[in-house]
Amino acid sequence: MKYLDEYRDPDLARALLAELRRVTTRPWTLMEVCGGQTHTIVRQGIDELLPGGIRMIHGPGCPVCVTPLEVLDQAMTIAQRPEVILTSFGDMLRVPGSHTDLLALRARGADVRVVYSPMDAVALARSHPDRQVVFLAVGFETTAPANAMAVRHAATLGLTNFSVLVSHVLVPPAMTAVLRAPTCRVQGFLAAGHVCAVMGWTEYEPIAAEHRVPIVVTGFEPLDLLEGILMAVRQLETGSYRVENQYARAVRREGNTAAQDAVRSVFRITDRSWRGIGAIPASGLTLTDAYAAFDAGRRFDVGSIVVREHPDCIAGGILTGDRVPTDCHAYGTACTPRTPLGAPMVSAEGTCAAYYSAGRRRAPAPGDPS
Amino acid sequence: MCLGIPGRLTGIEEQDGLRVGTVDFGGVRKQVCLAYTPQAGVGDYVIVHVGFAISVVDATEAQRTLAVLRAMGDVLEQELGP
Ligand code: SF4
Numbered sequence: 386m387k388y389l390d391e392y393r394d395p396d397l398a399r400a401l402l403a404e405l406r407r408v409t410t411r412p413w414t415l416m417e418v419c420g421g422q423t424h425t426i427v428r429q430g431i432d433e434l435l436p437g438g439i440r441m442i443h444g445p446g447c448p449v450c451v452t453p454l455e456v457l458d459q460a461m462t463i464a465q466r467p468e469v470i471l472t473s474f475g476d477m478l479r480v481p482g483s484h485t486d487l488l489a490l491r492a493r494g495a496d497v498r499v500v501y502s503p504m505d506a507v508a509l510a511r512s513h514p515d516r517q518v519v520f521l522a523v524g525f526e527t528t529a530p531a532n533a534m535a536v537r538h539a540a541t542l543g544l545t546n547f548s549v550l551v552s553h554v555l556v557p558p559a560m561t562a563v564l565r566a567p568t569c570r571v572q573g574f575l576a577a578g579h580v581c582a583v584m585g586w587t588e589y590e591p592i593a594a595e596h597r598v599p600i601v602v603t604g605f606e607p608l609d610l611l612e613g614i615l616m617a618v619r620q621l622e623t624g625s626y627r628v629e630n631q632y633a634r635a636v637r638r639e640g641n642t643a644a645q646d647a648v649r650s651v652f653r654i655t656d657r658s659w660r661g662i663g664a665i666p667a668s669g670l671t672l673t674d675a676y677a678a679f680d681a682g683r684r685f686d687v688g689s690i691v692v693r694e695h696p697d698c699i700a701g702g703i704l705t706g707d708r709v710p711t712d713c714h715a716y717g718t719a720c721t722p723r724t725p726l727g728a729p730m731v732s733a734e735g736t737c738a739a740y741y742s743a744g745r746r747r748a749p750a751p752g753d754p755s
Numbered sequence: 756m757c758l759g760i761p762g763r764l765t766g767i768e769e770q771d772g773l774r775v776g777t778v779d780f781g782g783v784r785k786q787v788c789l790a791y792t793p794q795a796g797v798g799d800y801v802i803v804h805v806g807f808a809i810s811v812v813d814a815t816e817a818q819r820t821l822a823v824l825r826a827m828g829d830v831l832e833q834e835l836g837p
Binding site for chain 1: 758759771772773785788790791792793802804805806807809810812813814816817819820821824825827828
């Protein structure tokens with residue numbers, strides 16, 4: 386995998402940093418909207434290497450973090466039914482709901498299983514015709530095609546014991562919501578490479594033009610991120626506001642049209658509430674009427690759940706970039722990856738977990754024993 | 756879970772009417788659905804996300820980006836001196 390590894394070359398990284406220092410004349414604030422990019426930036430300390438004044442704000446790019454509490458509580462209610470095998474990606478099992486998490490339910494006897502792909506959940510339904518297999522389907526545009534295919538495949542196979550609890554979120558409406566917030570400091574975006582591998586970048590063009598922000602489609606390796614930052618800063622320094630593609634080896638302007646067609650055939654756009662942020666219009670996907678039979682929310686009737694967030698968690702401020710994890714009183718003390726109080730501490734893509742695994746310390750408050 | 760990981764396609768077959776491939780991620784092999792990358796062939800690098808290949812890595816583009824970055828390094832060295 387030679388040419389892929391080369392995207393971590395430290396000499397090239399130094400050259401990119403030198404070039405960035407050369408072109409930067411003023412402070413600029415950029416936001417990356419992908420948890421994978423947040424992870425690379427914090428882990429490699431890229432944000433600390435940037436020339437003075439260039440700030441990275443970590444956006445709402447972790448799909449585990451933004452899944453609303455009520456969806457988690459619904460999943461947990463469904464998981465407690467004896468006939469159900471509840472499946473999801475491993476990260477989702479540790480996300481705290483209002484009262485517990487899926488892992489704790491499993492320890493108490495619920496049949497909760499980790500799958501690598503939604504297709505594994507379909508296979509499980511096929512091999513357990515006497516059980517109801519439910520897949521908790523979260524994620525951004527990148528994950529939606531896989532979940533669409535799982536539903537379509539289950540329909541083709543005529544399975545009546547497979548359903549999905551869908552909570553998909555869409556990136557462009559979230560970026561618009563960030564830009565419209567009165568406290569917004571973001572002057573440019575790094576767009577998530579793999580979201581764009583599926584969707585292309587035409588949806589970003591009106592956002593860049595209307596809000597006068599450069600948007601650079603960026604990959605995940607350290608060199609990708611440094612080059613993405615450099616491209617965004619170059620635009621800001623010269624007063625241009627376009628969509629540019631740093632990640633040309635994987636992303637084309639029109640995206641993956643086969644994947645888009647599958648998503649459109651199974652899902653329709655809906656309003657969606659984001660954990661920590663609240664409702665964003667037209668920012669999610671839900672099953673179309675044609676596939677309503679595969680909707681776990683209907684099958685198990687879980688519409689009336691009341692939710693409760695942990696009072697110490699400032700996830701909303703973290704996810705919109707207003708606060709950093711070290712601002713949170715619980716960070717590193719009451720809240721750690723082993724005992725997360727809020728969603729951003731759960732997944733490796735969450736900002737709090739990224740800070741914690743990179744060893745970032747909270748400045749102790751006066752009289753604070755920690 | 757949102758990360759897509761690049762790996763090399765080492766084999767292609769058909770399962771239940773779906774195109775499925777074996778992808779080698781630096782030694783670890785996994786079955787991957789190729790429904791969204793009909794153009795992918797054995798030997799290609801694909802980016803895999805939750806069991807689906809979502810994009811074929813364009814080797815020429817990959818090399819081109821690196822070439823641009825390397826050239827920039829040289830220019831800088833010449834400009835900044837040793
Ligand atoms: S450190 Fe924990 S409690 Fe604080 S904002 Fe992050 S997830 Fe919430």
